[in-house]
Every structure is written in C-alpha cells, then in structure tokens.
Amino acid sequence: MAVEMSAQEEVSGEIMVNQVMAAQREPGTTGEMRVIDEESLDPEFMRLVEVFSGNEHINACIQCGTCSGSCAFSYKMQHTPRKLMAMIRAGMREEVLESDTFWYCTSCYYCSVRCPRGINLTEVMYALRHLTVGKRKNHEAAAFYDCFNSVLRSYGRLYESGLLVRLALKTDPMSLVAYGPLGVKMFLKGKLNLLPERVRALDDIRKLYDLVGELEEETV
Ligand code: SF4
Numbered sequence: 001m002a003v004e005m006s007a008q009e010e011v012s013g014e015i016m017v018n019q020v021m022a023a024q025r026e027p028g029t030t031g032e033m034r035v036i037d038e039e040s041l042d043p044e045f046m047r048l049v050e051v052f053s054g055n056e057h058i059n060a061c062i063q064c065g066t067c068s069g070s071c072a073f074s075y076k077m078q079h080t081p082r083k084l085m086a087m088i089r090a091g092m093r094e095e096v097l098e099s100d101t102f103w104y105c106t107s108c109y110y111c112s113v114r115c116p117r118g119i120n121l122t123e124v125m126y127a128l129r130h131l132t133v134g135k136r137k138n139h140e141a142a143a144f145y146d147c148f149n150s151v152l153r154s155y156g157r158l159y160e161s162g163l164l165v166r167l168a169l170k171t172d173p174m175s176l177v178a179y180g181p182l183g184v185k186m187f188l189k190g191k192l193n194l195l196p197e198r199v200r201a202l203d204d205i206r207k208l209y210d211l212v213g214e215l216e217e218e219t220v
C-alpha cells in the first residue's frame with residue numbers, strides 16, 4: 001500500500017536516506033552497499049549524542065573527512081570518525097555503540113580543532129563511551145580501558161606489569177607466553193617493576209571512582 005507523505009516528511013526522508021548512504025560509504029571503496037532496515041534507525045540518537053557531548057549542530061557536518069584525515073588512529077578504527085558522524089546523523093544507534101572507534105580515541109583534539117564546522121568530535125567520542133558504559137562489547141580497546149581503570153583504582157597510579165597481566169587474562173591469556181621473554185628483558189633493564197607502588201591518597205582516588213561509577217549508572 002502506498003504511503004502518502006507530506007512535503008516535509010519527504011524532505012526529511014530524503015535527508016535520512018542520504019545520511020545512511022554517507023554512513024555506508026568509505027573513501028576509496030566501491031563495494032556494494034548494505035541494505036539497512038529503516039525500523040532499526042533511531043531518529044532521536046543524534047540529539048542524544050549532542051546533549052551528552054555539548055555539541056549543538058552535529059547535523060552541520062559536511063562529510064569533508066578532515067577529521068578522519070587528521071586522526072592518527074583512524075586506520076585502526078572499525079569506522080572512521082567521518083563515517084561515525086554520518087552514522088550518528090542517520091540514527092544508526094546500535095552500530096555506532098557497538099563500534100570500537102571511540103575506544104581508540106586518545107582525546108588529542110586534533111579533529112576537533114580542524115573541523116571546518118566547529119564540531120567537537122572529541123567530546124562526541126567521550127559521549128559515546130559514556131553511553132556504552134555497562135554494556136561494553138568485547139573490543140580489545142574497551143578491555144584496555146577497563147583494565148587501565150582497574151589498575152588506577154587499585155594503586156592510584158599506573159602499574160605496567162599488572163596492566164599487561166590483567167589485559168592478557170581478559171583478552172588473550174596465551175599472549176602472556178608470547179610476550180613473556182620481552183617482559184623478562186624489560187625487567188632486567190629496569191624498565192618494568194615487578195611490584196606495584198601505591199599513592200598515599202589511594203582512598204580518595206577510590207572514592208572518586210565510586211562517585212563516577214554511581215553517576216554513570218544514574219545516567220545510562
Ligand atoms: S571534519 Fe567536521 S565537517 Fe568534516 S567530516 Fe569531520 S565532523 Fe564532518
């Protein structure tokens with residue numbers, strides 16, 4: 001049955017289709033486009049990301065790709081920053097939140113200062129991390145983030161050996177065998193501490209972590 005649409009609905013529908021197509025495209029690729037079920041799109045998702053990231057005009061993105069070209073880690077990311085912006089605009093909530101892109105972001109702000117439309121992508125990456133707290137997928141980058149935080153919570157400062165062991169146990173226990181000889185070499189050269197050092201104000205740091213954890217649970 002044909003569905004009648006108002007002129008406004010036709011325009012917004014066309015914009016949605018264009019955004020989905022932009023979200024599917026990667027520069028230099030000519031592969032087939034995947035069909036996306038419109039029912040799976042969340043039209044409120046872009047606004048949610050805007051609120052969480054403090055951006056007011058994500059829709060102003062012109063898909064120039066400056067962000068992806070500026071990002072030192074875009075080659076590692078499942079979706080480049082440019083593509084992620086198109087996916088957010090299209091309302092591809094699940095795919096965006098399952099992406100590993102924002103876990104690789106090092107918050108260098110290079111994309112944000114270079115974006116010709118003044119979009120603060122770094123805060124978008126923070127917002128997406130925040131939105132996925134509690135339902136993190138099994139990404140290596142997300143695992144690193146978790147282990148890093150757990151080491152800081154335990155000792156108040158970085159403890160490399162502990163971080164490596166926790167990360168290996170969480171992602172690939174066999175890597176302990178593979179990297180063992182390297183660890184021994186680093187230890188012999190004084191580059192790796194076997195025992196952790198704790199900061200004096202550890203209780204205060206743990207209280208901060210607890211507070212942030214409660215805030216995250218309240219807002220997710
Ligand atoms: S640099 Fe800005 S305008 Fe260009 S693709 Fe990235 S977010 Fe969009």
Ligand code: SF4
Nearest residue numbers: 071105106108109111
């Ligand atoms: S802030 Fe994040 S996404 Fe932007 S250039 Fe730096 S690492 Fe890449």
